[in-house]
Amino acid sequence: MSMIEFHNVQKFYGHFHALHDINLEIDQGETVVLIGPSGSGKSTLVRTVNGLESIQKGKLIVNGHDLSDPKTNLNILRSDVGMVFQHFNLYKNKDVLENIMLAPRIVSHIPEEENKKQALDLLDMVGLRKWAHNMPSQISGGQKQRVAIARTLAMKPKLILYDEPTSALDPEMIDDVLQVIKKVTNESGMTSLIVTHEMGFAKEVANRVIFMDQGRIVEDDDSESFFKQPKTERAQQFLSKIISH
Amino acid sequence: MKKKFWLLPLLACILMLTGCGKSVNDQSVLKNAKQSNTIVWGVKGDVKLFGLIDVRDGQQKGFDVDMAKHITKHILGPQGKAEFVTTTSQSRIPLLKNGNVDAVIATMSITPERKKIISFSKSYFDAGQSLLVPKNSSIKSTKDLNGKTVIGVVGANSVANIKKVAPKAKVIELQDYAQAMNALKSHQGDALTTDNGILFGLAVQNPGYEVRGGTFTVEPYGVAVNKGQTSFTEAVDKAVLEMQHNGEYNRLIKKWFGDVPGFKYKELYRR
Amino acid sequence: MINIFAKFSSQLLVGLGWTVLSSIIALFFSLIIGTIFAIMEVLPSKVMRVIGHAYVEIMRNIPLLVITMFFYLVIPMYVVKINGFTAGTIGLTLYTSAFIAETIRSGIQSVSNGQMEGARSTGMTYWQAMRYIILPQAFKIVIPPLGNQFVNLVKNSSVLAFVAGFDLMYQANSIASTTFDTINSYLVVGVLYLIVTLPISYYMRHLEKKLG
The missing domain is CATH 3.40.190.10 (Periplasmic binding protein-like II)
Structure with missing residues (x-):
């Protein structure tokens, strides 16, 4: 069964054509990595999936909800679709534990005790339990991103979107975060759509790779074949540049 | 924060000092008026029939204003100039005490409380x-x-x-x-x-x-002047008396109150 | 100055009471109204934004005295009788609410967009995100400028004097005109205003330090 379906989707910012005729189907349980040069529309595509960006034409169905229909309740959709941002976006006015517990409490109405136990378990999982009562401003970028992942998991999403989760991190922090993402994708069976520039990580975690350029999907292949030898010349160029760096 | 606390008493002192020092009362208003050939009158600007600013020419008009003009001529002679400053019930005494005006003719009743701080001429109009x-x-x-x-x-x-x-x-x-x-x-x-x-x-x-x-x-209106200006007060009294004798006063009464319905203006006539 | 206070203390304290009461009522309602219009000004709906903006621009660009006179003289003639204290307090509330709305709006807009996106991406509604995430952060940012608005509010409450609202300024006018001691009458109420406003100023400064 498919989790995400794009049918001839077009996205414009004014006159700028951000997404060209996107057709894409992602099945439940897939881990899909989205790569491509900056400005190629990867982030925009990911953000249309939970409705943070609207689409102008075509049909987009996520977890059974039709995002091209203005009557669709995005809040219900979003409670099943988690998102991890480049800049973490932790709530600055809440401590680490509250960041994780807030949405389960006010969106899913989980009993407080259960909610707290789940939050602490999640903090254990990302290795940050002792930071539970610190404010976001008191922890490092890598720690923030791990809290953000825990916050997303607390909603028990069916799909997680990662929008360049390590781009804003210092190099020595990146690995911890990638380990957590790997653990989540391997163990949970959730669907994941990941925008990243970390090719080694992509190779390890993905079972499918989508290469985008100038707002179009240029290549869509299983991970192994893509990283062995991309079919298109543009993807080959991109890959050789990235790896030689 | 500590710095600010001495500001308050200082401010109070300055304000009180400015309130204390003044020398208006020491000068003779009559002498100054004769020198400058001008008397500065405080009048009302919002009281119809007594002192109302005419929006067409910006001039104060009314019985008080006409009285002031006539009194000025009687004191300073036909060339004497009357200048007008608009006052309110609230501002007329402070303006007089500060010396901004020489005299106030602004529907002002002669009362014992007011007499404690300013002087009045004899009544020039008997209101109630x-x-x-x-x-x-x-x-x-x-x-x-x-x-x-x-x-x-x-x-x-x-x-x-x-x-x-x-x-x-x-x-x-x-x-x-x-x-x-x-x-x-x-x-x-x-x-x-x-x-x-x-x-x-x-x-x-x-x-x-x-x-x-x-x-x-009974509210007898008087011309208010600063205390100690006896010569000026006397001059005003003399002028009003002259106006009553020669009929000027009654003409002004008729001019301003003759057409007011229900007002027995003739009771105000003085001879 | 002491004499004036001693002689008219009951009248002055009544005035102080009305000034403080009017200020508290106006503070309470202008905070609520100001917050509502601040939120309207940042809503996604363009119609709401225009309404919010129109309210703020109209209320803060008309002199307080005009708004107050409108409620004191015009409304009673055509709608419902309201006394001077009420008219003055309504005027004060509406006028202040426009400034509070502007202050809070700028506070909301200084909270980064990522906070809203982070909250919305977990399934929170716009209003939940506002209530739990955006507004608490916005209020923290705007505490110092809000403090200034509160001090202004207390000072502006002297508009009550013009509509017989029995406040401090009204009593000052009354005392000045019965004693003819203008300087000391206004000095006394000046000090009484300071007694109300200085603690607010200092408390706000303290709060600012504590939060910053």
């Missing part, structure tokens, strides 16, 4: 306090005022008088007669009280309202 009400009002006289709201003007003694004749009336004070009249129209009060001359002026401007209940006080 009365009430202005809507024509359909149930208020007939001051007896009906208890429990009602009466509008007065800040700085006028009419407010204190009302408290004497109708202790249970609620009194609110507004900034000037125009606002007091507007408040009466907006039903913020049941009656407006002040001197009958002023009230008749308001009644002329506002059909639908009338003066009721006769006068319940």
